[in-house]
Amino acid sequence: MQPTPTASPAPTRRGLLAGLGVAAVAPLVLGTTRRPALPHQSAVAQATGGPAVLLRRASLVLTMDPALGNGPLGALQDADVLVRGGAIAAVGPALAAPPGARVLESSGKLVMPGFVDTHNHLWQAMIRGGCTDRDLFGWFRSCTDPQRGLLTPGALHSFVRLAALDAVQSGVTTLVDWVDIFSYDLVETYVRALAGTGLRFTYAMYPPAPDGALVAKVKKELVDPVPLGSFQIATHAARAARSDNLAHWELAQDLGVMLNSHVLERPEMRADDPVGVLDGIGALGPRLLMNHAVHLTDAEIAAVAEHDVRLAHCPLSNMRLASGIMRLSDLGRRGVKVGLGLDGGTNDTSDFHALMKTAIGLQRARTTEAGVFPQVHDVLRMATLGGAEVLGLADQVGSLTPGKRADLLVIDPAALNFAPRFDWTGQIVFNGRPENIEAVFVDGRPLKLGGRLVDVDTARVVREAEAEAARLRSA
Ligand SMILES: [Zn+2]
Numbered sequence: 001m002q003p004t005p006t007a008s009p010a011p012t013r014r015g016l017l018a019g020l021g022v023a024a025v026a027p028l029v030l031g032t033t034r035r036p037a038l039p040h041q042s043a044v045a046q047a048t049g050g051p052a053v054l055l056r057r058a059s060l061v062l063t064m065d066p067a068l069g070n071g072p073l074g075a076l077q078d079a080d081v082l083v084r085g086g087a088i089a090a091v092g093p094a095l096a097a098p099p100g101a102r103v104l105e106s107s108g109k110l111v112m113p114g115f116v117d118t119h120n121h122l123w124q125a126m127i128r129g130g131c132t133d134r135d136l137f138g139w140f141r142s143c144t145d146p147q148r149g150l151l152t153p154g155a156l157h158s159f160v161r162l163a164a165l166d167a168v169q170s171g172v173t174t175l176v177d178w179v180d181i182f183s184y185d186l187v188e189t190y191v192r193a194l195a196g197t198g199l200r201f202t203y204a205m206y207p208p209a210p211d212g213a214l215v216a217k218v219k220k221e222l223v224d225p226v227p228l229g230s231f232q233i234a235t236h237a238a239r240a241a242r243s244d245n246l247a248h249w250e251l252a253q254d255l256g257v258m259l260n261s262h263v264l265e266r267p268e269m270r271a272d273d274p275v276g277v278l279d280g281i282g283a284l285g286p287r288l289l290m291n292h293a294v295h296l297t298d299a300e301i302a303a304v305a306e307h308d309v310r311l312a313h314c315p316l317s318n319m320r321l322a323s324g325i326m327r328l329s330d331l332g333r334r335g336v337k338v339g340l341g342l343d344g345g346t347n348d349t350s351d352f353h354a355l356m357k358t359a360i361g362l363q364r365a366r367t368t369e370a371g372v373f374p375q376v377h378d379v380l381r382m383a384t385l386g387g388a389e390v391l392g393l394a395d396q397v398g399s400l401t402p403g404k405r406a407d408l409l410v411i412d413p414a415a416l417n418f419a420p421r422f423d424w425t426g427q428i429v430f431n432g433r434p435e436n437i438e439a440v441f442v443d444g445r446p447l448k449l450g451g452r453l454v455d456v457d458t459a460r461v462v463r464e465a466e467a468e469a470a471r472l473r474s475a
Contacts (some may be wrong), residue, residue, distance in 0.1 A: 052084040052101035053444065055111055055410065060424050062112040063091055064385045064399035072377045073425065074399070081111055083406040086444030091400050104439070106410060110424055112380070113399055114173025114407040114440060115352040116387025119291045119312035119341025122177050123148070123156055123190070125163035126469060127345045136266050136321045139346065148181065150475060153189040155468040156181070160193035162465040163350070167342070168197060169453055170350040170434035173407035173442045174388070174397055175199055176312070176341070178234050178260055178291065180206040184214065191222040195229060198447045200407060202391060204260040206234035210247035212254070219255060228443060230257075230393075232289070237261045237274035246281045258287050258310075258392065265292040265323050275300045284309055289390065291341065292317075294324040301327065305334040310390040313382070315358040316351075317343035329363045332373035339387030340379070353432035356383055360429070376426045410439035412451075 061081060063074035068091055070076070080095040081088065097103050124144070131143035151159075167175055179190060187205070194201045203223050207215050215233065223229045233252040237245050245261075252259040263274045275296070278284055284307040291312045296304065304311070313326050331338055340355050347355070356379040363372050374382065388398025397407045411428065413419060418431045440448035447454055 052082065052089070052098045053406075053441075053446075054095060054097045054101050054103045055081040055083075055106045055109075056095075056097075056103050058106035058109050058111040058410070060110045061091065061400065062110070062380065062425065062428075063401070064113050064381060065401045068092075068401065073380060075425070078107075081400060081408065083408075083441065083444045086406055088400050088402050088404050088406050088408075090402055104410075108412070108414060109438065110411040110413060110428065111400075112409055112411070112428070113384040113397065114409050114442065115171045115383050116174040116339060116391065116393075116398060117167060117172045117342050117350075117352070118176050118289070118339035118387050118390050119314055119343050120163075120167070120175055120177050121179065121344030122160045122163040122167075122175075122194070123151065123179070123181065124345030125159040125166075125465070126151075126155070126472070128348045130345070132320075134321070136323055137268075139321055143345070147472070150472045151181065151186065152468075153185055155472060156186055156189050157193045158461075158465040158468040160190055161197065162461055163344075164194055164197040164199055164201075165453060165456060165458070165461060167350040168199060168440055168442075168447050169437070170352055171409045171437045171440055172342075172350060172352060173200055173409075173440065174202075174391070174393065176202040176204055176232070176260070176289075176391065178204045178206070178262075180208075180234070182208055184218070187218050188222055191218075191226070191229070195226045198228070198442055198445060200228040200397065200405075200442055201226075202230045202232055204232035204234040206236075207248070207251070210244055210251060212251055215251055216255070219257075231255065232258045232260045235259060235261045237263055237277045238269075238272035239277060240272070242277050242281070245277055245283075249278075249281050249283045252287065258289050259283055260289045261291065263290040263293045264295040265318070265321075267295050267324065270295060275303065279303065286310065286392070291343075292323065292326070294318055294326045296327060296331075301330055301334060301336070304331070305336050308337070311336060311338045312341040312390065313338050313359060314341040314343035314347070315362050316347035316355055317341075319358065319362070320346050320348070325362045325366050328359065329367060329373045332378065337386065337389050338382060339390035340383050351434055352383060353429065353434070356380065356429045376429050379429055380425070406441055406444040408441050409437055411436050412438040 057078055061076040061079045063069050065074040068074040079093055082090040082095050127143040127147050131139050134142055205218055219231045223231045233248050235245050235248040249259050286308040289310045293311050342350055359379050360374055364370055385398035388394040396405050415436050417433055418427055418436055438451050
């Protein structure tokens with residue numbers, strides 16, 4: 001049985017746009033009302049692209065494209081961003097608004113590409129704030145394993161939607177979800193919940209017994225029809241699972257998608273030799289995404305760099321689970337492509353500013369050097385274009401380069417935690433919080449405007465998740 005779609009007594013786009021300083025008075029209709037839609041319904045909504053939108057005279061635009069502006073982040077002052085057909089049409093001063101375009105007065109605001117979350121497990125919203133005195137293995141034993149077994153389609157839908165919307169309101173526009181939930185009806189529910197939020201997502205499916213037919217069916221029937229959905233094969237690389245790892249890698253190659261593995265999250269996992277296993281099956285390369293990779297040796301860092309393996313760094317999760325500190329500064333020195341990941345319930349909430357600040361702070365704590373990699377511009381790049389590069393999506397998103405899809409954020413720095421202006425670029429990382437994110441666009445469609453999610457009854461989303469959690473507690 002599918003969950004009931006959410007009704008939408010939420011604020012209208014018109015009202016929200018007024019809050020954002022929209023010049024036009026006609027209602028802005030960018031796609032249909034977003035609900036937990038069937039994938040093909042999302043396809044209809046997302047294929048429209050909607051009318052053009054001009055973000056006018058933003059005080060600071062970080063394009064992430066050095067060719068478009070100043071410094072490594074391609075910064076522009078008092079610049080416009082024109083979105084047309086769901087894509088970035090132009091960035092620069094005093095752009096003309098095409099006929100029918102909606103104009104968002106953005107003076108005093110900051111505009112940048114949306115955050116790319118390279119590693120998450122949204123369903124774990126059901127165990128947020130739980131098992132806080134446990135390490136990874138204790139977390140598996142006490143929280144993850146017993147709770148996952150209780151999931152019903154309705155509960156799963158509620159938790160995934162809750163966490164996905166939390167990610168959207170925090171500025172995440174692309175998200176990779178590593179999912180070890182197996183039955184077809186639960187997978188269908190999961191994908192439906194993700195698709196209904198309007199996020200750009202990658203469903204990384206862990207097939208327990210490498211079931212090629214099931215995986216191909218999920219990809220073809222559930223994920224491929226969602227215009228903003230893509231697919232990966234997930235695995236747990238380890239000596240004892242070598243034959244499964246090989247089957248997963250072959251499956252990924254057959255489907256032309258990336259292999260996505262947890263690697264060396266805890267020191268004890270050295271005994272599993274996951275990098276050696278991945279090397280042995282021939283998976284080391286740009287089609288491999290390793291999560292965590294906290295305990296890499298010098299030789300493994302060299303191999304990762306040599307083969308252009310992609311990494312997801314999850315500093316908040318690694319701190320919470322006492323997993324250790326990734327050797328990010330060593331990886332950065334070698335030019336390894338690393339993105340940032342929120343990592344599900346182990347980071348409890350979806351705060352990309354905290355994630356960026358922690359990525360900087362842990363390396364400084366580890367080395368006692370303030371000049372160590374990453375610096376502010378490095379983490380901002382990791383959080384956007386760097387994450388897109390990790391996922392092989394940099395030709396589509398990650399910067400405000402004209403022609404790319406319009407995934408972007410508007411940040412309002414006029415807040416008690418953010419003002420006054422000193423160095424806004426640094427303040428995005430060190431001062432920013434999700435509530436400073438005023439607007440979020442994915443593929444040119446507004447998912448958040450005026451500081452509120454568009455066409456989402458947030459109270460109802462929370463209420464339904466609470467009801468499902470209460471039902472599971474009493475089961
Ligand atoms: Zn994970």
